[in-house]
Amino acid sequence: MVRVDGCGSECLVQVRNLDKQYHRGDEVIDVLRGLNLDVADGEFVAFMGPSGSGKTTLLNLIGGLDTPTAGTITIAGEDIHDLPQRKLTAWRARHIGFIFQMYNLIPVLTAYQNVQLPLLLISLSRSQRRQHVEAALELVGLSARKNHYPRQLSGGEEQRVAIARAIVADPTLLLCDEPTGDLDRATGDEILSLLHGLSKEHGKTVFMVTHDPHAAEIADTLLHLDKGVLRESEKKGELS
Secondary structure (H helix, E strand, C coil), X not given: CEECCCCCCCCCEEEEEEEEEEEECCEEEEEEEEEEEEECCCCEEEEECCCCCCHHHHHHHHCCCCCCCEEEEEECCEEHHHCCHHHHHHHHHHHEEEEECCXXXXXXXXXXXXXXXXXXXXXXXXXXXXXXXXXXXXXXXXXXXXXXXXXXXXXXXXXXXXXXXXXXXCCCEEEEECCCCCXXXXXXXXXXXXXXXXXXXXXXXXXXXXXXXXXXXCCCEEEEEECCEEEECCCHHHCC
């Protein structure tokens, strides 16, 4: 269940009257205006819209990386922007997995070490961390490449490492910003299939920003963001 006009209290993510403004000198730029959104646990939601429409800003707000000008974001019953910064950092480490277009892997670390990074913020033993990392790498099909460095991996393999890093702490939400934007079609389709499986087979709630209508087709719901206003597409194929 995804609604842009509000729904019941069972939703995992509830966004209410969300505004985001930036200041450029004396100019006030409205990026998001009065946005409402309810998303149920396990849903896969794609966001499309022109560049500068606020898609990445919305992801950053939901992930606790940015602060709204007004409104609330409630995830699993908790208003995340009411949390003090230290608690927000700990909450983000436990509940949010980020996947980016450019992978953001650390070049001097192996695939294993890159995937392990989020677990260093969580109280786990070394053996528990190893179990989590090995399970995540196996899920994305890269167990045999765990000791390789990013420069030794293909683009698709790097993105798989990034996905393993995003899921290693078993987060509540996966936030994906153009996850196939730097990949060829065939490799991108493999990544999309993996994300779809994480949602449908492993129950992950996925938010994905994309410019590609083909990528958006795998989502349960397609939402269009333009000039700070969100609307639901009547059918996935209507947007470009």
